[in-house]
Amino acid sequence: MLENLSQLSQEAVAEFKKAVSAPDNGILAKTGVTQATGLVAYNLQAPAKNLFPVLTPIRNKLPRKPGNAGTGANWKRVTAINTNSLRGFVPEGSRNGVMAIATDDKSVPFKTIGMEDAITYEAERAAQGFEDIRATQAQRLLWATMLEEEFAILGSNLSVALGTPTAPTVVAADADSGTIGAQAGGYDCAVVALTHAGYLASSLAGGVVQQVSVTPADGGAAFTYGGGSSALSAITTSAATSGGASTLKLSTPVVAGAVAYAWYVGVHSAAMKLQAITTINSVKLTAVTTTHQASSAITADYSLNLLGYDGILSSAWASGSNAYIYNMATGTAGTGTGLTADNAGGISEIDAMLESMWTNYKLGPTTLYVNAQEAVNITKKLLKAPSNVGSGGVVVPLMGVAAGGDFTAGAMVSKYLNKYAMGGNSKFIPIEIHPWLPAGTMAAVTEQLPYPINNVPNVMEMLMRQDYYQIEWPQRTRKYETGVYADGAFAHYFPPSLGIITNIANA
Numbered sequence: 396m397l398e399n400l401s402q403l404s405q406e407a408v409a410e411f412k413k414a415v416s417a418p419d420n421g422i423l424a425k426t427g428v429t430q431a432t433g434l435v436a437y438n439l440q441a442p443a444k445n446l447f448p449v450l451t452p453i454r455n456k457l458p459r460k461p462g463n464a465g466t467g468a469n470w471k472r473v474t475a476i477n478t479n480s481l482r483g484f485v486p487e488g489s490r491n492g493v494m495a496i497a498t499d500d501k502s503v504p505f506k507t508i509g510m511e512d513a514i515t516y517e518a519e520r521a522a523q524g525f526e527d528i529r530a531t532q533a534q535r536l537l538w539a540t541m542l543e544e545e546f547a548i549l550g551s552n553l554s555v556a557l558g559t560p561t562a563p564t565v566v567a568a569d570a571d572s573g574t575i576g577a578q579a580g581g582y583d584c585a586v587v588a589l590t591h592a593g594y595l596a597s598s599l600a601g602g603v604v605q606q607v608s609v610t611p612a613d614g615g616a617a618f619t620y621g622g623g624s625s626a627l628s629a630i631t632t633s634a635a636t637s638g639g640a641s642t643l644k645l646s647t648p649v650v651a652g653a654v655a656y657a658w659y660v661g662v663h664s665a666a667m668k669l670q671a672i673t674t675i676n677s678v679k680l681t682a683v684t685t686t687h688q689a690s691s692a693i694t695a696d697y698s699l700n701l702l703g704y705d706g707i708l709s710s711a712w713a714s715g716s717n718a719y720i721y722n723m724a725t726g727t728a729g730t731g732t733g734l735t736a737d738n739a740g741g742i743s744e745i746d747a748m749l750e751s752m753w754t755n756y757k758l759g760p761t762t763l764y765v766n767a768q769e770a771v772n773i774t775k776k777l778l779k780a781p782s783n784v785g786s787g788g789v790v791v792p793l794m795g796v797a798a799g800g801d802f803t804a805g806a807m808v809s810k811y812l813n814k815y816a817m818g819g820n821s822k823f824i825p826i827e828i829h830p831w832l833p834a835g836t837m838a839a840v841t842e843q844l845p846y847p848i849n850n851v852p853n854v855m856e857m858l859m860r861q862d863y864y865q866i867e868w869p870q871r872t873r874k875y876e877t878g879v880y881a882d883g884a885f886a887h888y889f890p891p892s893l894g895i896i897t898n899i900a901n902a
Contacts, residue, residue: 442526449538450830451545453707453764454857456842462858462883467504470888474499501888505860506704508547509880510539511612516873529875533865536879540863548857548885549831549838550591551706554713555652557588557625557698563645563658566728567633570640573681577638580663582683584645585690586628588653589672590698591708593623594833602669602688603657606697612876613868621697624657625650627690632663644728646677649898651720652698652712654833659690666691674835675900679729704885707838707855707893716890717755719748719839723898731900734769736776745811748839748894753815756891760839763811763826768834768901770826774808817845835899841892851888859883 428434462468475497485491512532522528565584567575575582587603596604604622611618633643645658658678661667667690671678711718721744726732735743745763752758765773810823824839832838841854861882868876887893 439525441524442531445535448830449542451541452827452829453548454541454545457548458853458856459862459883460853460856460858462505462860464860465505467502468858468884468886469500469502472499472501472888473497503704503858503884503886504553505858505882505884506702507880507882508540508543509878510536510543511876511878512536513612513874513876516875519875529877532875533877533879536865536877537863540879540881544881546592546595546831547703547706549706549829550595550654550708551703551885552590552592552621552623552652552698552700552709553703553705554699555590555705555709556696557590557650557652558696559626560586560588560628560650560653560656561648562586562629562631563647564728565631565633566644567636568642568644569637571642572640573642575636575638575641575643575680575683577636577641578662579635581633581635582643582660583630583632583663583665583667584643585630585659585667586645586647587657587659587693588625588650588698589655589657590623590652591654591706591833592700593698594655594672594674595831596622597624597655597657597672599669599672599687602692603672604697605693605695612878618702620702621699623698623700624693624696625653625698626696627659627693630667643680643683644677645680646725646728649676649722649725652709654708654836654897659693661685661690674833675723675725675731675898677725677728677731705887706885707840707887708836708895710887710890711838711893711895713890716893718890718892719751719894721748721894721896723896723900725898726900730902731898733900733902734772734776740777741812741814742773742776744896746814748896749813749815752839752841752892752894758841758845758892759813759816759822760824760892760894761842763824763837763839764829764832765826765837766832766834767828769837769899770807770828772901773811773826774806777808778806834901836895836897837899839894841889844889844892854889854892855885855887857883858886 473496477494478497479495481492481494483491514528514532519528563584563586567581589597589603593604603624605624606619607622608617608619628647643660647656655672655674656676656678657669658671658673658680659667660670660680660683668685669687670680670684705713710716711720723732723744737743737746749759752760808826810825813822813824816822844851844854859882863879863881865877865879868878
């Protein structure tokens with residue numbers, strides 16, 4: 396045993412130096428604690444980040460009125476006076492004949508919207524110090540219910556059945572920059588139309604939604620509702636394809652109530668698979684996949700949701716609504732027809748809608764809801780480069796030019812001049828991008844009627860038997876079960892004040 400370092404031999408010192416200079420010999424490298432050992436804190440920021448949009452612009456604007464009792468709201472309408480067209484002149488001392496008026500009865504059913512969630516006892520304890528998980532659960536349920544109400548107000552469909560679309564027209568084109576394989580027997584093609592709800596729920600990866608079955612949170616009997624898709628059309632078989640640079644171009648007549656179309660294609664007499672979902676009534680396929688949903692999954696027309704009510708779009712498309720509806724022409728399959736600049740600072744299709752609403756009902760919309768695609772295309776068509784000014788373009792001056800030469804540029808059409816309205820700022824219609832309105836469809840809504848003493852303070856409103864409420868259900872397991880609900884109806888008193896332009900191409 397060494398009593399001091401002076402007793403170390405030269406040989407021992409040399410071995411020590413050797414070991415220090417070569418730590419990778421497996422002796423020293425495996426000693427000590429590093430971050431990789433895992434004895435570290437977990438730096439978790441609290442609370443959780445809520446990274447999802449809760450955008451409900453129409454719901455936020457709609458008045459909410461008491462719905463009172465009963466199973467729905469009912470009202471009577473006087474839709475015209477002097478329908479027998481009596482003229483006002485009368486002989487001296489005489490009276491005129493009795494004029495006739497037109498009336499009808501309308502109603503909307505009360506429906507309940509609700510969202511459910513559950514938290515286990517263990518989850519509550521595990522979240523201590525991170526967030527009050529039961530409080531944040533209630534907030535997220537409220538947000539989810541508000542979103543569902545926005546979807547319903549815009550696109551819920553109780554009465555406009557899509558039925559069965561017309562079998563598509565199919566053109567097999569060679570030397571057209573595609574990779575469709577050579578098939579002497581051609582390809583089988585079919586189409587399914589989608590409502591607003593069907594479009595939001597469907598995707599290439601998940602397929603088209605048909606009937607939806609739900610198992611209630613309380614374990615009760617399952618219920619079903621239509622997912623928003625039509626029946627499958629009849630099949631059209633294409634001509635033979637050479638396989639050189641072939642494409643398939645499909646189109647079908649516009650389906651009233653549809654905002655999108657799902658296209659199924661497969662080798663003749665083989666399974667047809669979902670190839671594309673478009674917001675116009677045509678598609679150009681440059682390749683055919685065999686991995687998506689099969690057309691055999693489409694078994695019937697499930698476009699109606701009988702648990703809901705008609706929203707804005709369905710109120711316009713409903714039979715007898717007298718709303719303005721315009722479908723853009725099919726045009727070239729896969730390309731479609733875009734909005735048309737009139738070379739006078741306007742969009743022809745919008746002006747035609749405004750003229751019709753004025754001519755027939757002496758009113759004009761107060762908001763034009765569009766998808767971002769249409770907002771951009773309207774701007775592009777109306778604001779052109781200086782070289783195009785002669786054909787109707789508008790020069791927009793630079794904005795915010797700085798001394799150093801930097802400048803801020805860009806423009807967006809935010810209001811549209813109604814050439815068919817009487818006076819003042821009411822002639823300018825705000826153009827608002829709606830986050831959940833599909834591309835290819837725009838909706839004009841009127842929030843006030845210019846008729847005297849019409850007894851319609853709000854053209855559209857929510858009639859609530861009971862507005863948002865939360866129920867914490869009795870505990871039957873080691874879970875806290877809760878739901879947020881709203882019980883009411885969307886009432887639209889004058890559908891002729893609506894306008895729909897659809898099948899708009901991104902052009």
